[in-house]
Amino acid sequence: MTSFTKGVIPSTEKFDGSSLRVLIVHTRWNYEIVEALVRGATETMTSEYNVKAENISIQSVSGSYELPFAAQSLIKASKMGTQWFNVVICIGVLIKGSTMHFEYIAEAVSQGIMRVSLDSGVPVVFGVLTCLNDEQALERAGLGDRESKHNHGIDWGRCAVEMGVKNCK
C-alpha cells in the first residue's frame, strides 16, 4: 500500500499576516473542545504568520447552526465601518447523537458557510468538526490521550492566513 501524507501540508509560500484582520466566530456547544480549537488557530496565526493579536476579533454564538448567519452579519457590519475582515474562521463542534439532528445541522452549516464566503467575497474557513463520537472530537482538538491527536485549529489558522493574504491581492 502506497504511503501518503494524511491531511494538509503547509504551503511552501511564506505568508506575512502582519496586516491581516481576522474574525473568528465560535460556538458555545462542547465548549472545552471549541476553546482548544480557537486557541490552536489564534496561536498559529500569531506565532507562525505575525498576525497581530489585536487584529483577531473573536465572537461567540450558541451553536453551529448560528455560524453562517453570524458570519454574514459581522462581515456586513464590518464593511459599513472603515476596517473590514480579510478572512473569517467559523469554529464549532457537532457530535452525532441518537437522532438525525446532527445530519441536518452539518449539511445546513456547511452549505451556509460556503454561501456566505462566495456571496460576501470574504473567505470563510470551515472550522466545524462533524464527529460521530466524543473521542473523535477530542482527538481533532489535540485533546485526549491518543498519539494520533492533532489540533485541527492549527490547520484552520494556516488556511485563514493563506486565504486572507490571497484575498488582499
Ligand SMILES: O=c1[nH]c(NC[C@H](O)[C@H](O)[C@H](O)CO)c([N+](=O)[O-])c(=O)[nH]1
Ligand atoms: O454546535 C452544536 N450545536 C448543536 N445543536 C444546536 C444547534 O447548532 C443550534 O444552536 C440550535 O438548533 C438552535 O438553533 C449540537 N447538537 O445538537 O448536538 C452540537 O453537537 N453542536
